[in-house]
Amino acid sequence: MNKNLYNENQTIEEIKNTFHTAEIKLQRESRIIVKLRSDLIPPFLSYAKNYLAFNHLAHFSCVDWIEDNEFELVYLLYSYEKNIVVIAKTRISRDKAEFVTIKHLWRQAETYEREIHEMFGINFTGNDRLNEFILEDWDDIPPMRRDFNTIQFAKDNFYTRPGREDAQDVRETITKKSGEKIPDFAKEFSVRNLK
Amino acid sequence: MREKETTLYFGPQHPGITGNMMVKLKVAGDTIVKAETHVGYLHRAFEKLMEQRTWMQSFPIVCRICVPEPDPNEENLARAVEEIEGREVPERAKYIRVMVLELSRLAAYFLWMGGQAGTAGLYTVPQWSVGDRDYILDLFEELTGGRIYHMYIWAGGVRRDLPGGFPDKVLRTMDYIESRLPEYDKLMFENAIFQKRAKGIGVIDKDKAMEWGVVGPPLRGCGIQHDVRKDEPYEVYDKLDFVVPTYEGGDIWARAMVRRKEMEQSISIIRQVIEKMPGGEYYNKVPNPLNWYVPPGETYVKTESARGEFGYYVVSDGSLKPRRIHVRGPAYVHGVSLLENILVGANISDVAMIMNSLGVCPPEIER
Numbered sequence: 001m002n003k004n005l006y007n008e009n010q011t012i013e014e015i016k017n018t019f020h021t022a023e024i025k026l027q028r029e030s031r032i033i034v035k036l037r038s039d040l041i042p043p044f045l046s047y048a049k050n051y052l053a054f055n056h057l058a059h060f061s062c063v064d065w066i067e068d069n070e071f072e073l074v075y076l077l078y079s080y081e082k083n084i085v086v087i088a089k090t091r092i093s094r095d096k097a098e099f100v101t102i103k104h105l106w107r108q109a110e111t112y113e114r115e116i117h118e119m120f121g122i123n124f125t126g127n128d129r130l131n132e133f134i135l136e137d138w139d140d141i142p143p144m145r146r147d148f149n150t151i152q153f154a155k156d157n158f159y160t161r162p163g164r165e166d167a168q169d170v171r172e173t174i175t176k177k178s179g180e181k182i183p184d185f186a187k188e189f190s191v192r193n194l195k
Numbered sequence: 196m197r198e199k200e201t202t203l204y205f206g207p208q209h210p211g212i213t214g215n216m217m218v219k220l221k222v223a224g225d226t227i228v229k230a231e232t233h234v235g236y237l238h239r240a241f242e243k244l245m246e247q248r249t250w251m252q253s254f255p256i257v258c259r260i261c262v263p264e265p266d267p268n269e270e271n272l273a274r275a276v277e278e279i280e281g282r283e284v285p286e287r288a289k290y291i292r293v294m295v296l297e298l299s300r301l302a303a304y305f306l307w308m309g310g311q312a313g314t315a316g317l318y319t320v321p322q323w324s325v326g327d328r329d330y331i332l333d334l335f336e337e338l339t340g341g342r343i344y345h346m347y348i349w350a351g352g353v354r355r356d357l358p359g360g361f362p363d364k365v366l367r368t369m370d371y372i373e374s375r376l377p378e379y380d381k382l383m384f385e386n387a388i389f390q391k392r393a394k395g396i397g398v399i400d401k402d403k404a405m406e407w408g409v410v411g412p413p414l415r416g417c418g419i420q421h422d423v424r425k426d427e428p429y430e431v432y433d434k435l436d437f438v439v440p441t442y443e444g445g446d447i448w449a450r451a452m453v454r455r456k457e458m459e460q461s462i463s464i465i466r467q468v469i470e471k472m473p474g475g476e477y478y479n480k481v482p483n484p485l486n487w488y489v490p491p492g493e494t495y496v497k498t499e500s501a502r503g504e505f506g507y508y509v510v511s512d513g514s515l516k517p518r519r520i521h522v523r524g525p526a527y528v529h530g531v532s533l534l535e536n537i538l539v540g541a542n543i544s545d546v547a548m549i550m551n552s553l554g555v556c557p558p559e560i561e562r
Contacts, residue, residue: 028278030427031495055406059495061508061521074508076495076523080405083426085495108408108532134235134561144243 007082008032011052019044030084038073038090038099045075045088045102054079054086057105060112062120066146069094071120075102092122101126119144198223203543207236211314211547216557218534218550222543230538232531238561245520250276250350251484253517258344260522260558264303266295267500268507269348272520274429275509276350279492283479288352289430290472294365295338295347296430296498297461297468301372302331303501304458307554311451312383314547315392320383327375330368337361352478362469369462376458384455393448397537397549401445407536408528411503412457413553415441416449423499435467447552454501488515502526502554524559531560 005026012024015034022044023035036044048054054077063072068091075088092099101124103110113124114133121142124130132138141148175181203220206212215236221229241260245253257272258265270292277284305328312320332342337358339345347354383389399409401417414421422439424432440456442449481487491513497506503525512518534555541549 027494057408058497058504059506059508059521059523061519063510063519076506076508080421080426087493087495106406106408107536108528111527111531132235134238136235143240146246148243150240150243150247 005029008084011082011084011086014052015044015048018047027087031087032084033087033089035089038092041073041075041088041090042100042102045077045105048077048086048088049105052079053081054084056080057109058085060109060116062116062122062144064094064120064144064146065091066094071097071122073099073116073122097122099124103127118142121145200228205546209547211550213310213547213550213555214557216530216555216560218538218546220538220543220546225542225544227538227541227543227546230535232535232560234530234557234561237557241562242520242522245517247516249484249515250487250489250517253520254349255344255346257520257522258346260524260562261500261505261556262343262558263306263556264299264501265344266299266348267498267505268522269346270296270430271496271498271505271507272509273348273350274498275494275496275507275520276489278494278496279489279509279511280350282351282481284352285476285479286431286473287475288477290468291353291357291477292348293430293432293435294465294468294472295335295345295353297464298331298334298365300501301458301461301465302328302335304454304461305331307454307501307551308379308383310551311447311548312389314551315389317383317386317389320379323375323379323382327372330371334361334365334368337364349478351481352476354478356477362472365465365469369465373459373462376455380455384451389451390448392545392548393446393451393552394444395446395448396545397447397541397552399445399533399537404445407533409503409533410525410528411499411501411554412450412453413445413529414503415439415453417445418443418449423497423504427497429496429498431468434471435464437464437467447548450552486515488513489517497523500525502529502556522559522562524556524562526554526556526559529553530555530557 008026012026012032015022015024019040021037025033027033056078058078059076061074065072070091071094072089072091077086099122101113110127110129113127114130116122117124117130118133118135119142200221200223203222204217205220206217207215217233219231219233220227241256245256253272254269257268260268305324309321309324335345336342339347399413399417404414404417404419418441420439420441425439437460440453442452489511491511493510495506495508497504505525506523508521510519534553538546
């Protein structure tokens, strides 16, 4: 596939000239990854929106890199004119989980920030609506962090109905309780036995 | 004198709400002054669950993110894995995928038609459209074994080949659906009640639509011609001949007309796919699913679903399990920030109409 990458290369040049410290990679056709210092993210997003026509905030995500003790914030911007997705990434420390809001640029960013605040515990300064979004009365550590243990949480908060513990054959329990034998259909009516 | 304001809870138990969610309305008389979306009734932590499951075990989870149209989810995850791995997909599988995606789009539009007409008080349309949708579900049952959740598309291709005589059945169903569309026009789209309730209501500003993150039929209903199938063709959409219908106005009526025209395009795409479908393999051999290491990498893939751009941001760290799968559903923006804004100034009786026309679907918002 030998497509013309004119738009991509031009965008990379423009970003390079304005943000000298940015690490830029052309991932594939119409995907550009830009890694930036965390303090350069707000100016970059504003520049991309107003000067490079990336006016659609397609997605805003967060990845927990617990081994590096860092959160990675990922902004996906799309330009309808150039047909390119720019993946702007930055890393912030897990110990000081705080970042600035971008809701003045895209109002739908508020919703993404509310979710990331709830799921990862990152505080977005300037966003005054970081209230309860999906979870209700949550007092544990933010659940999408890698150190949140779902199995332990389930064990602590829920109980198993007697006779329905894990790794048990339910048919055995029924047999024991009611005394009647439940046939094993898979065994008795398998093709081999019917022959 | 200013009218007294009251709070009205629209949902979660309300016939007009589109799923398990609630809109808290502040009303003065009949007019909405403030709207706030509340979700959380359907949160099942899919993204967290997938971090603890193998790649293959994630496929039965993602399809449950959208009930009316589960296939874009499966296709997105499959394509993301293929893209990170650099895995090739046989040509036949790509055609089958497009057929499944378009069938699911038609099924979703039938369900939308029932909901949209139902909210305007036309209760015959839901009876018809849900019945006609069932013919598509019958096809899905024969092809995949499941009526609603198919788990049919997976990395490397599709799960099974088409059963004998299946293309003819699809074509017969398409002929039937095409013959039914004029009936729906008479019953719903040319109906004075529907037109009066839809025209000029729930208007999205054309100049702001892109910036506000509006996608899919609501964007095309503003007269902006953008579709992921054309902008960034995936599978075999670049080899198929179809147009992207648009309509001016940005109101419920415009969005309805866009969807109505897209139904014809989908039928035409399905016919082309069946005509052009090559023979050969329907999947490439993949590693043992329990021992399937996906190399480190990341990708953002997107599909045009019946409600707009459906995107998956997928990160792999080289292990057996995904590092992060973050789903971008169109309802995430339509159902929260957009809905809260365009409901202001609307009438209480139009809330359900507006929600339906935007395609708000809470499982996408909270996953």
